[in-house]
Amino acid sequence: MYTSTCLLVLCTVFFSCSDSNNFRQEPDTTIPLEEDKTNPSLIVNGDMEDDISMDLSTIAVSGVWSYIGGWNAKAAIVEQKENSGVNNSRCLAIIALDEDTDVMFAQKVTGLKSGGYYKASAKVKTDMIDGGMGANLCLDYLWAPTSGALTGSHSKWQDLVLEIDDVPENGEIILCLRLGNTAAASRGLAYFDDVVLKENQDLYIRTSKHFRLVVSQDLVPISDQLIDEWLANMDDVYECYKELFRGKVPFDGKIISIRSKEIDAWAYAGNPIQWNKNYIYESLQTIRRGDWCFGIMHEIGHNFAPYISSATYAWNWNEEIFANFRMFYALEKLNAKVITTASVVQADGSFESQEKTYTGSELLQLYKSETDNCYDRTIGAGRAVEMGNALCYCLIRIKETYGWELYQDVFEELYSIPRNEEQEKNMNQWQKFEYFLSFLTKHAKVDTNELFSKQELQVIKSYLSTQQ
Numbered sequence: 001m002y003t004s005t006c007l008l009v010l011c012t013v014f015f016s017c018s019d020s021n022n023f024r025q026e027p028d029t030t031i032p033l034e035e036d037k038t039n040p041s042l043i044v045n046g047d048m049e050d051d052i053s054m055d056l057s058t059i060a061v062s063g064v065w066s067y068i069g070g071w072n073a074k075a076a077i078v079e080q081k082e083n084s085g086v087n088n089s090r091c092l093a094i095i096a097l098d099e100d101t102d103v104m105f106a107q108k109v110t111g112l113k114s115g116g117y118y119k120a121s122a123k124v125k126t127d128m129i130d131g132g133m134g135a136n137l138c139l140d141y142l143w144a145p146t147s148g149a150l151t152g153s154h155s156k157w158q159d160l161v162l163e164i165d166d167v168p169e170n171g172e173i174i175l176c177l178r179l180g181n182t183a184a185a186s187r188g189l190a191y192f193d194d195v196v197l198k199e200n201q202d203l204y205i206r207t208s209k210h211f212r213l214v215v216s217q218d219l220v221p222i223s224d225q226l227i228d229e230w231l232a233n234m235d236d237v238y239e240c241y242k243e244l245f246r247g248k249v250p251f252d253g254k255i256i257s258i259r260s261k262e263i264d265a266w267a268y269a270g271n272p273i274q275w276n277k278n279y280i281y282e283s284l285q286t287i288r289r290g291d292w293c294f295g296i297m298h299e300i301g302h303n304f305a306p307y308i309s310s311a312t313y314a315w316n317w318n319e320e321i322f323a324n325f326r327m328f329y330a331l332e333k334l335n336a337k338v339i340t341t342a343s344v345v346q347a348d349g350s351f352e353s354q355e356k357t358y359t360g361s362e363l364l365q366l367y368k369s370e371t372d373n374c375y376d377r378t379i380g381a382g383r384a385v386e387m388g389n390a391l392c393y394c395l396i397r398i399k400e401t402y403g404w405e406l407y408q409d410v411f412e413e414l415y416s417i418p419r420n421e422e423q424e425k426n427m428n429q430w431q432k433f434e435y436f437l438s439f440l441t442k443h444a445k446v447d448t449n450e451l452f453s454k455q456e457l458q459v460i461k462s463y464l465s466t467q468q
Contacts, residue, residue, distance in 0.1 A: 102180030129188030269302030
């Protein structure tokens, strides 16, 4: 890391100007926030009014802001600006106009509750930020949680928020004010002011045996009782998956959080399961009608993928299919209900999108004939196109003849084979399908023709051979 020795000339920063040395800043109409004495900020000098050293430091210190630099620090100038903060106060500035950089100020915060939930926020302005993560708040470790990114030019103060759920056992974190990020360097100018860190009291939290729902309070339209009943249902789903894999569980059996997030998908598996905040309210509403929530059951299913035993993926040609297959096991065992959208054939042969309720094994109908990639519209029709639900139907059809014990035996063996990523990356989906089929035929003690017709295998091969 290097301290800056260069001088940069700012041409336009948050305002119009008549020349490069005579800036006219827009009037600041930000309304100061009243301090909540019942939940005080844990950041020292969050308003940046006390002097801050601009010297490069190797560590973050409790109770003060330290400039700890970062990648290509020589391209950045850091300053404590007078009359440029909220309501013409002081603020911190990171300036890098000529080259991309990834640098930060940091403050260690101690005495937090291990396992507690906190929220950091800051007022931020930017100018001419191009590429990368721009201005952001984050914690100080590789791939740490990060707030939303602020890029481009914003002449009025913007709020950046970072929700912190992973406080370590020692109760310490390092909060950073950053321009750029790992593999996402930026150039431009960022101002930071009014940094706050508080306990996150905006959350709704309910815990069951295997799950902890952690979402914004305004996303919960139903009673605690209904939430608890739904989480108890998810516990039963978890136990079914555990049964299917004969005792194997993810994350060493630790509670899995289901967390509201701003993401670009409906949800992501893992711990936490990240649930897109835009879908939570509506999804929880359907619980009133007995829905168990297809999407969350699916994501829990992903959590039982082969990684739970560091096992091979050489047979897993499409994890989305297998997440749904695991879910079907639980649905059938528990006679659970899901409400989802189906593509239903009409009398004239057209298809209409409809909301449908499936209970237990009724979901087989969805995979057979009520989605675009169902069996009747792909494999059954001789069409070598995307066929995820069709193949899920085929796997369930085999279960109808040989029972779930066949799959329990197959998964027990496959989950005992160590992973070989070099082998996997050289296999296309058809080769993985064939590998899986070899274990099915081995444990069922039958020929492949007893499981699939020659015509079906030809269509499946035609498509899967084209997919890596």
